[in-house]
Structures are given as structure tokens and as C-alpha cells.
Amino acid sequence: MCIKVQLKRLCLRRFTLVAAVCSAIIVILTIATANAGVRVRYADLNPSELTNANGRIVLHVSVPIKRVTPEQVSLAPAVSVLVTTSGNTIVITPNERLRYQTEYHVRVRDIAGQYGRHHSNIEYHFSTPPAKLYYLQRQYSGGESKANDQIIATTMQSNKTEVLFAAPRILEFVAVRDELVVNTYHDGVSQLQRVSLSNKRTQAVPIAKPQLAAKLQSLGDGRRVGYITGEHSDTKGGQLQLLDVANGSLRVIEGVGAVTDWRASPDGRLAAVITAKSDLLLIDTVGKKQPRPLGSASELGDFSSDGRMLSFLGSAGGFVAYNLERNERRAIFSDSTQANSYIVRLKLLGKNVRLMRSMSIADRKLGSEVTYNDGRSITRLYRPDGAHDITGLSASPNSQYTAVETAPQQNSSFDNYPVNGRNMSTRTILIDQNGTVMRTIDGCDVVWK
Incomplete structure (x- = not known):
């Protein structure tokens, strides 16, 4: 019995010794790594999102670091940024969308690790892609069709073009994430189709009731589009409908009357509508809030890129910029x-x-x-x-x-x-x-x- 107890004690001592040695090695390596300075291991970013949406630059560094402030970060060509820090990552969010086909340099200075006394500077560089655009080329004029209308892809840096989609009568189209949603006209009604930007495959978008759709727009959330239904929606107005193109779910905006025009905010959470009675309303696209009256208008402009401002032509004439946060309007000349x-x-x-x-x-x-x-x-x-x-x-x-x-x-x-x-x-x-x-x-x- 005594021999067994001694063996157990010996094993425990050996285990304790090995654990202590391993812990010491880990601490030594951590301190040595910290003293060696902070390095960029890799970065997560989508250059296309940085030019077209609110993208982020995420730098993963070699050791846990202390908080980094915006004053420590520079982005050249010069753009102001927001910065957050968590563990081994630095998240940099530009305050404006970056330029196309431009090389950017990120520099973070005086970074302090959680362990060690050294301060380091790190750098990272990347390039944004050329501007890509799509446009509609119509080749149909009232009578017999000479050729199909086409949606064509090209870039600002090249004259090369590529036909993505063709149909006899293309009314409108919008971009939704990695595909296009196209509104075509056939037998007096609209037909919506999804067109993949990668392989050009098409897929019909189910609509509960076939009818004419106008003013097709993307809501900016990568899922939904909206349109106004009715044969004379531009004058008499119609229903504003929001469609999830992925699952086919449809929401009709109720309680606003006949809508003649509309605009979606950049994030898709809001929509501004003008009714046949010239009422200007702000709509919660999810339907959790009641429509907010903004006055009267005869024509819509656009939301600003940050969604805080809305422009429109007042019923009495003259364009107005409306600050939605402050509930203030300012005449624009x-x-x-x-x-x-x-x-x-x-x-x-x-x-x-x-x-x-x-x-x-x-x-x-x-x-x-x-x-x-x-x-x-x-x-x-x-x-x-x-x-x-x-x-x-x-x-x-x-x-x-x-x-x-x-x-x-x-x-x-x-x-x-x-x-x-x-x-x-x-x-x-x-x-x-x-x-x-x-x-x-x-x-x-x-x-x-």
C-alpha cells in the first residue's frame, strides 16, 4: 500500500514539474514574441465592398494588443477612419467609400502589445478593382423586333463588353448582391428574372399576381427589391410591393395610399414615397413603425450615401434637403x-x-x-x-x-x-x-x- 502511495506521489510530482516547465516555456515564448514586436499575420477585406459599400479592413496581428485609436491609423490616399481593437485584431472602417483602381497603404503606428514593453509600427497595402458597370441597350421600337434588348457588362478601364442577358423588351434592371433582377415585358405584364453575374444563368422570380411593375429598385440589403404595380402608376399611383428574391416572400406597403414614386435608403431599412395626393412619407420597410409624414412633394431626389438626408422637389417649387435625424429642411439652389x-x-x-x-x-x-x-x-x-x-x-x-x-x-x-x-x-x-x-x-x- 505504501509503495502505491509513493508511486502516486512521484507521478504527481513529475506531472506538476512538467506542467510548470510547459507554463514557463509558454510565458517565455509569449514574452519573446511580444518583445519581437507586433506583425501583421494576414488581413480580411473585400476591395469591391470598400468602393461600393461600407466595407472594413481587418488586420490580424501576431500577439494580443492594447487599444488602437484612429489617430494611430493612417490610410493613404487620405481617408479618415474608425477603429476598434479586440485581442489580436484591428478593425478599420473608412468613413467614405474608396476610389476604384487605386493602391491604398494602411499604417498603424506605436502599437503596444498586452505583454512586453516594445511599441511597433505595422503596414499593409492593397488595391481596389476597376469600376464595373452594367447598362441597358435597347433595340426595339414599337413595331416588329429587330433584335433583343441587351444588358451589357463593362468596366471604366476597358472598352471590352459582355452581354449578360437578352430579351425582347427589357423595362428595367437592378443589381442585388451577385446577380441582377430584370423586369421584362410580355403580354401586358411584367416578368421578373434573376440573372447570375458569374455564369449568366437565369431564374424566374415568382410573383403572386401577374401585373405591370414600374420603378424597380434594390433595397440595398442584398435580398429585396421593390416596385410599384399598376398600368398608370406614374400618374394615378399604385401599390408599393417589396419582394424577397431569394424566397419569393412579398410584402405590400399598406396605409399609404396610391404611390407614384419611391426611393430606398442605402441600407434598405427606410423608403421615401410620394403618393398621388403629393404626400411625402417615410416608410419602415420591415413594417414595425407607422409611416412618418414629411410634408408634400412633387418629385423625389435621393437619399444621401449615409442615409441621413433626403432630397425632393417641394410642391411649391424648389429642391429641399431634409435632415431626417434633426427633422430640419434646407432649400437647395x-x-x-x-x-x-x-x-x-x-x-x-x-x-x-x-x-x-x-x-x-x-x-x-x-x-x-x-x-x-x-x-x-x-x-x-x-x-x-x-x-x-x-x-x-x-x-x-x-x-x-x-x-x-x-x-x-x-x-x-x-x-x-x-x-x-x-x-x-x-x-x-x-x-x-x-x-x-x-x-x-x-x-x-x-x-x-
Whole structure:
């Protein structure tokens, strides 16, 4: 019995000794690693999200670190950032969307590890991809079809194009995550289809009741789209319906009356609608809150990229920027240098940044131009010749590029589509922030990705 007890004690001593040695080794290695400095092991980021959405840069470092502040982090070209720290990770969130096809350098200085006394600087660099866009090229005019309409993919840095989808009458389309949702017209009603961006496979989107759909938009959450139903929804109004394209679930927005126009906020949680009675309402797209009245309006502009501001044309005339957080409205005046000018289209791109299409009257002739205002200076981006009009305006998610649709003033035909009708000679001019024309495409309805 005594021998067994002694053996047990001997084994326990050996175990305790081995455990102590292992613990000491771990501590020594930890301290040695800490003293060797902090290093970047790897990074998690999606460069496309950083240009088109609210992306993040996640740096995984070699040892647990103390809190890192925004003042310790620099991103070049210069962009302000938010920073959080947890264990071995540093999460960096840019306060604005990054530029396309640009190399960025991240530098974090004076990082202190949880163990050890050394402070380190780390660096990481990455490149963002070229701007990718999709546009609609129509080839149908009232009578017999000459060819199918096409949705075409291209980039700002290349003239190469690729046909993603073709059908006799394409009314509208939007991008939802890694696919397109397309609204086509057949036998008097709309047909929605999903088109994969990777392999071009198509899949019909189930709709409970076949009818004409207009003003198709993505809600920005990667799942839902919305549209207004009814044959004369632009004048008499119709039902606003929100559709989950993945599972086919449909929600009809009730209690707002006939809707003539709408816009979704960037995160898809809110929608602004104008009714046939010119009421402007803010809608909770999930349906948990009652509609919020914002006054009256005759035309919608857009939400700002951060979702805090909404622009619209008031019923009494003049564009207004509405601060949804402060419940304040501010009149917006034309940035055009031309006399007697007025705003036709207004896009709020961010804090104090806006894109504007203005009209002016000179020598009894109408003129139009597009201006970019970054809060510090105003740049005229584009002004067509006297034979063309500006008919459409959009901007890339990071505001780096602007798409300006133009059409001839005379001797042109229209496609007479029941929704989103276009001049058959419409072309789109792609311009950078300095007003340099990058390229011209034969099509309309540019969607950026």
C-alpha cells in the first residue's frame, strides 16, 4: 500500500514539474514574441465592398494588443477612419467609400502589445478593382423586333463588353448582391428574372399576381427589391410591393395610399414615397413603425450615401434637403453659373457633397449642365452641345464617376415602352470628378457594381 502511495506521489510530482516547465516555456515564448514586436499575420477585406459599400479592413496581428485609436491609423490616399481593437485584431472602417483602381497603404503606428514593453509600427497595402458597370441597350421600337434588348457588362478601364442577358423588351434592371433582377415585358405584364453575374444563368422570380411593375429598385440589403404595380402608376399611383428574391416572400406597403414614386435608403431599412395626393412619407420597410409624414412633394431626389438626408422637389417649387435625424429642411439652389438657372435633378452624395443637373434660359434657348459640388468648390462636369439634351443622371457609389444620359433634340424616335420609355438615340457619357470624359456608351440606365 505504501509503495502505491509513493508511486502516486512521484507521478504527481513529475506531472506538476512538467506542467510548470510547459507554463514557463509558454510565458517565455509569449514574452519573446511580444518583445519581437507586433506583425501583421494576414488581413480580411473585400476591395469591391470598400468602393461600393461600407466595407472594413481587418488586420490580424501576431500577439494580443492594447487599444488602437484612429489617430494611430493612417490610410493613404487620405481617408479618415474608425477603429476598434479586440485581442489580436484591428478593425478599420473608412468613413467614405474608396476610389476604384487605386493602391491604398494602411499604417498603424506605436502599437503596444498586452505583454512586453516594445511599441511597433505595422503596414499593409492593397488595391481596389476597376469600376464595373452594367447598362441597358435597347433595340426595339414599337413595331416588329429587330433584335433583343441587351444588358451589357463593362468596366471604366476597358472598352471590352459582355452581354449578360437578352430579351425582347427589357423595362428595367437592378443589381442585388451577385446577380441582377430584370423586369421584362410580355403580354401586358411584367416578368421578373434573376440573372447570375458569374455564369449568366437565369431564374424566374415568382410573383403572386401577374401585373405591370414600374420603378424597380434594390433595397440595398442584398435580398429585396421593390416596385410599384399598376398600368398608370406614374400618374394615378399604385401599390408599393417589396419582394424577397431569394424566397419569393412579398410584402405590400399598406396605409399609404396610391404611390407614384419611391426611393430606398442605402441600407434598405427606410423608403421615401410620394403618393398621388403629393404626400411625402417615410416608410419602415420591415413594417414595425407607422409611416412618418414629411410634408408634400412633387418629385423625389435621393437619399444621401449615409442615409441621413433626403432630397425632393417641394410642391411649391424648389429642391429641399431634409435632415431626417434633426427633422430640419434646407432649400437647395442651383450651382450653375448660368443666369436664370433652376435645378432639374439633385443627388446628395454625402455630407455637403452633391451632384446636380440644372437648366437655364439664355437668348430664349434652354441649356443644361451637370455640376459637382464637394462643399469646397463647384466643378462643371458636362454641358452638351446645342443639339442635345441631358435626359438622365447617375453616379457611382463612391462618387468617382458620373453617368450623363443625352439624346438629340430633333429627328429622334421613342421606343414607347410602357415603363421607363427612352429616346432610341440615347447615349451615356461617363465622366470623372474633374469633368474629363472617360468614354461614351450606346445605352442607358447605368448600374454600378
